[in-house]
Amino acid sequence: MxxxxxxxxxxxxxxxxxxxxxxxxxxxxxxxxxxxxxxxxxxxxxxxxxxxxxxxxxxxxxxxxxxxxxxxxxxxxxxxxxxxxxxxxxxxxxxxxxxxxxxxxxxxxxxxxxxxxxxxxxxxxxxxxxxYTYTLSDGVYFDTSKYDKYYQLSKLNPEELSAGESQRVDEAIDKRNPADFVLWKFRRGDEPFWPSKWGEGRPxxxxxxxxxxxxxxxxxxxxxxxxxxxxxxxxxxxxxxxxxxxxxxxxxxxxxxGFVQIDNVKMSKSLGNFVTLREALEEWGGEVLRFFMLNTHYRSPINYTTAALEAAVAGLERLKRAAAALSAWVDRPATGAEISGAAANLSAAVAKATAQFDEAMNDDMNTAVALAAIFDLVREINEALAGEIDQSVAAATLEGLYKLTDCLGLDIRPAAEEIPAEVRRLVEERAAARKARDFARADAIREQVTALGFDIEDTPTGAQIHPRG
Ligand SMILES: [Zn+2]
Known part of the structure; x- marks a missing residue:
């Protein structure tokens, strides 16, 4: 890597x-x-x-x-x-x-x-x-002038620093050098403290x-x-x-x-564009926030906007739908119908997506390109879903897909247990009604399912059930 x-x-x-x-x-x-x-x-x-x-x-x-x-x-x-x-x-x-x-x-x-x-x-x-240390009235300090490799990480210019470049350095007025920083702060009043050979204080x-x-x-x-x-x-x-x-x-x-910006402005308390993670979690949920962040390389600034988060909702949903539809084939015995070219190609598609994913992640963790490789695989899966898919091919493809999404911490497995038994029974009844061409009954059942908080999506592989978003 x-x-x-x-x-x-x-x-x-x-x-x-x-x-x-x-x-x-x-x-x-x-x-x-x-x-x-x-x-x-x-x-x-x-x-x-x-x-x-x-x-x-x-x-x-x-x-x-x-x-x-x-x-x-x-x-x-x-x-x-x-x-x-x-x-x-x-x-x-x-x-x-x-x-x-x-x-x-x-x-x-x-x-x-x-x-x-x-x-x-x-x-x-x-x-x-x-x-390397010296003591002032308020604490023990590190003398940065004694270390000739100081500034090796930040590449800052000490002159800029003395002109007040950083507000984050310690403030003591009688420091030997502007960048010197406190190692041990002497006790003030009733603050918590620990004993030390330099006096009571805290780190x-x-x-x-x-x-x-x-x-x-x-x-x-x-x-x-x-x-x-x-x-x-x-x-x-x-x-x-x-x-x-x-x-x-x-x-x-x-x-x-890199930083997180809100609507192109750096987030700060004084600007009032400050969002706690808890607020964001309540609004979008953790997996959407994670997906949103993965869409940008970690070193680049990221822009927190409603449009970007809605795109994350849609992207995540696309992955989940493909996984749910494909997993339906894992439990389905073969009907003997001909396997389409797209389905026959799935194991090659998994190998290709995995190679692209690995290459992107090995290149300084480029999660945006790694996600694109996953979506390439999903496109192939969706094509294959138009026809018959062999049980073992469906299982191997899902395994390959989950290996990549798990690596990004995205759980896209269908949450079957979240669909109540009553809803499943109604969806089966609806399928039977449709088969009997009793569409009035099928529509009535769909309304019952909707009232219970679920949507039915008719796909070539049968009905999919999704909690209403
Ligand atoms: Zn640290």
């Missing part, structure tokens, strides 16, 4: 530290509110990466953290008058519920900052011993990720991921801390997903 590496600004062949294994770390949320649809993008991007690497035969270890101590966490818990632990547990539970609705698998390990304080202090201590944000990576994975990992807004300063700082403390390379490949 070739991956676009932000560190080298090039697509590079994935060569893992341990052959056959991939260790991935993706920065997780600070748990103080509901996540928005912009946060859903790294979730989906790296869930697909994990699935595709497993599909390709790798053993994958996937880690995503929770930042559960932070200024915003402290302020939020204080405003509500609840203990911090209760406050963060609520948003961790909300995060898991939203992620599950998107079809995101849980990480193998979800470390939390507050459970990693020893590892954080160990790492700061290593930096301290090697002379800075950047050190948490480095420390958790080394604690649960290793000194060096294969892939580090996140949204592109994390490149600077967060990921630049992670590299600086880890490489200075341990004296070896940190992450081999840095992958960053």
């Amino acid at each position: 070739r991956i676009y590496n932000t560190l080298t600004r090039k697509k590079e062949e994935l060569v893992t530290i341990i052959p056959g294994e991939v260790r991935i770390y993706v920065c997780g949320p600070t748990v103080y509110n509901l996540i928005h649809i912009g946060n859903a993008r790294p979730l989906i991007t790296f869930d697909i990466l994990r699935r595709f690497l497993e599909y390709s035969g790798y053993k994958v270890t996937f880690v995503q953290n929770f930042t559960d101590i932070d200024d915003k966490v402290i302020v939020g818990a204080r405003e509500e008058g609840v203990p911090i632990k209760e406050f963060t547990e609520r948003y961790i539970a909300a995060y898991f519920a939203d992620a599950e609705a998107l079809g995101i698998r849980k990480a193998d390990i979800h470390p939390r900052a507050t459970e990693s304080i020893d590892a954080i202090l160990n790492l700061i201590n290593l930096l301290d011993e090697k002379g 800075g944000w950047h050190i948490e990720c480095s420390a958790m990576i080394h604690k649960v994975l290793d000194d060096q990992i294969d892939i580090h991921g996140g949204g592109r807004d994390l490149i600077f300063p967060h990921h630049e700082n992670e590299i600086a801390q880890s490489e200075c403390a341990l004296g070896k390379p940190f992450a081999r490949y840095w992958m960053h997903n």
Whole structure:
């Protein structure tokens, strides 16, 4: 697989530290509110990466953290008058519920900052011993001028930075260099704190990720991921801390997903075009949101519009209808009718779609092209559905189709159990009425089925039942 590496600004062949294994770390949320649809993008991007690497035969270890101590966490818990632990547990539970609705698998390990304080202090201590730190009145800082490879990831110009290029760097006025960042924040008032040799306090944000990576994975990992807004300063700082403390390379490949825009405007709270993932899930459902995001390459900006989401609804429905119609042939004994050319061609169509899918995904995870390969296969399936399809060919074709859609985390299997028995019985009665050319009765039954919340679609392979959308 070739991956676009932000560190080298090039697509590079994935060569893992341990052959056959991939260790991935993706920065997780600070748990103080509901996540928005912009946060859903790294979730989906790296869930697909994990699935595709497993599909390709790798053993994958996937880690995503929770930042559960932070200024915003402290302020939020204080405003509500609840203990911090209760406050963060609520948003961790909300995060898991939203992620599950998107079809995101849980990480193998979800470390939390507050459970990693020893590892954080160990790492700061290593930096301290090697002379990379200095202490100000409010905390212990990392001296970025001591690391000559600082800016290797962001490729930023330090002059631009001192002119105020980034608003995300720490604000202390007496820092030695504008980019210097806090490793350990000294205790203020009744804020939560842990003891340390530098004084009571709590960790800075950047050190948490480095420390958790080394604690649960290793000194060096294969892939580090996140949204592109994390490149600077967060990921630049992670590299600086880890490489200075341990004296070896940190992450081999840095992958960053693009932004989500709403109607062509970058989403922001101040503009009021802010959509929580929960709102989007209520409106569209998780699989539509996932399908929508897959239609754009992960590094490109994506535009959240009603038209794009409606197109996703239609695309997903097209996949599901083909799967449902084809699965009807799996249970149907052959009638002895002649197999059409399209049906005879299905196994070749699966092989071709799979090869195109693999090529697209191996090329820096081009999910848009991979989806197009799936739709090519669906077109062939729909052609074959005009005639007789052999049971075993139908089963093998479905298996091939599901292998690809599963890799993208799309479940298109017909949900037979969702159709109530009464509806099935009515649809059978209707088929009998139609066979007897009693169309008045057939129409009356269709109305009964509609009243129960289902649509009947007459296809060459028989009636399909769909819940009314
Ligand atoms: Zn991080």
